[in-house]
Amino acid sequence: AQKVTQAQTEISVVEKEDVTLDCVYETRDTTYYLFWYKQPPSGELVFLIRRNSFDEQNEISGRYSWNFQKSTSSFNFTITASQVVDSAVYFCALKGDFGNEKLTFGTGTRLTIIP
């Protein structure tokens, strides 16, 4: 069985502060894929990033960065210099190897950026 844990249910930070959203996963597959999705107040799900288990390089995209640590089964997401538009629910998700097509989501972290 696979599992994704987002222990932070809600986070509030003041605009321009940095914030890190935690994601811890469990899987028996040796090859797997991790994702982050953003759900703004409008409700749609927006894909942010996919990371393969065999690529442990961290990634930066503008103010967003992701820290993949296989040793601790974590895939954390950091927003630098947060903005009000970053307010959303963020989901971490895990998909197993070929043949294991279930995409398992965490319960989400609601991020509120206070102006």
Added chain:
Amino acid sequence: EAQVTQNPRYLITVTGKKLTVTCSQNMNHEYMSWYRQDPGLGLRQIYYSMNVEVTDKGDVPEGYKVSRKEKRNFPLILESPSPNQTSLYFCASSLSISSETGHEQFFGPGTRLTVL
């Protein structure tokens, strides 16, 4: 425009009245899936389909049916809806399960269903 569409976007119905939520994608994706989103539970997979005429259960399939007669369409059927199926439903698709880039799932806008 490449997209996943769902209809209806909002639906209020009564217990026991059969309903269908349609899902269609125009990206020639092989893989399609349905999820429900409930507060505190995140998104949970209901059913998925790896190709035409191939469907399989996800984590919470009870009370739902699906069919995949054409590649682009993947309707979700509630034969006898009950109040515990009140939820926000998302359809998703991805290109191919065997492709490196095919693992990203594109989501529809969601269908908010209320069963009274």
